[in-house]
Amino acid sequence: MNKRNKVQKTAASKRTCCFMGSIVVLLLLGMGNPRVLFAQRKITIKLASMAPENTPWGGALNRMSQEWATVSNGEVELRVYHNGVAGGEADVLRKLKLNQIQGVVLTSAGLTLIDPEIMTLSAPFLIRNDAELAWVLKDLKPVLEEKINKQGFFTLAWAKSGWVKIFSRREVFVPQDLKRQKLATSPEMPEMSQAFKIMGYQMVPVAMNEILVALNSGMIDAVYQSPALVGGMQLFGITKHMASINIAPFMGGIVLNQRAWSRIPEVYKPRLIEVSRRIADEISDSITQLEANVIKTMTNYGLKVNQTSPEQEQVWYADVEGAMPVLLGTTFNRELYQQINGILQQYRSRR
Secondary structure: OOHHHHHHHHHHHHHHHHHHHHHHHHHHHHHHOHHHHOOOOOEEEEEEEOOOOOOHHHHHHHHHHHHHHHHOOOOEEEEEEOOOOOOOHHHHHHHHHOOOOOEEEEEHHHHHHHOHHHHHHHOOOOOOOHHHHHHHHHHHHHHHHHHHHOOOEEEEEEEEEEEEEEEEOOOOOOHHHHHOOEEEEOOOOHHHHHHHHHOOOEEEEOOHHHHHHHHHHOOOOEEEEOHHHHHHOOHHHOOOEEEEEEEEEEEEEEEEEHHHHHHOOOOOHHHHHHHHHHHHHHHHHHHHHHHHHHHHHHHHOOOEEEOOOHHHHHHHHHHHHHHHHHHEOOOEOHHHHHHHHHHHHHHHHOO
8 A cells, every 4th residue: 555545544534533523522412411412302292181271270281381391491392272172081082092182181081981990990989088089099090000001191190180079959968869860971981870870870861061951951950070060060050959978089180192202202201200290289289179169159159068977978888889799890890999999998997
């Protein structure tokens, strides 16, 4: 090899080394600054919520959106669609699977559409108060999240959304009082309707947006719903009685599809989860006060709270327990029910 060729080869080698050195420096800088690695990779998560924007859920989701932008350095945008503009729970779940939206806020009914076993959490009178719900969820959240995540989703957070109560045209203190009245049920929850039918109730399927018309026409006499929803829909003008006993917890869950979650850089995920779960806890706290305020407001406008005695409550519990052998394995998952019941028995024995 002549002297000229040796000089050219040496120069080329130096240029290669300089280029590779620059790449190494950029990578090292990127490790210290995630924005270098993920620049120009902004990810938009469209989140659908049925809740009005002017409710605790709506305000909390807006705060969550702002905090997601902060902890991800603006690279993950959470765009919230409030007020059910994206459709009902069945609609948004379909869109979630198609990736037309990437996240949804679901009630207990919506979560049951993902995995029917979750309906067991809302078995009538199984979980009876806030303390019992907190105790059960402490052990059960990982189990429920695994069931949801196996269906191609990622469970971001859970929040309590209040308690389902009985609102009726005539007073209700014991089961027989309600069995004499026609009770509305959601067409999207046939399992729950079947459970009440087995116990001897007169069930009438009515869509949510038709409940007021059905009450006015005499088609139904009673509903089991969240007080906040009854207040918002002005149903208490006809269903002037509310039984004080809690029927079942009303839960909310924030769920993403796995496709969207996998696109988010791993470096941001722990903080996004932390933010989401902290805000979900704030929702749970605010819902408790909101529910109390709504009930107080409704009583100011004529709602009568039928205060059930401990003895009357035992009548409700016995009524359900008598039907449970038929309901387990059909309406409610036997294994999950026994697991929840075991947790509750342990909790109650310590009090």
